[in-house]
Amino acid sequence: MAIVQISAYDEFIEFITSAPTLEQITHFRLSEQAEQRISDLLAANRSRRLSDDENRELDDYQRLEHIVRKAKIRAFEKLASA
16 A cells, blocks of 8 residues: 555656656656556545545645646746747
């Protein structure tokens, strides 16, 4: 469970430290494994009460998603002004 969470952050860190172009930033996506885990947590949240660990994991994913969205918005802004 937490291994996937850590790998999602690691995926983003690996990507962002690879000096991607602005276009690459706008196209960034997490791996299918990480995306599936997020989907599973969201589905579980709709059907039952999540455990404390699952809630923390989902919160971490939401924070990461916010960071990724902000990076994409900034990349789109820079591309538009170039």
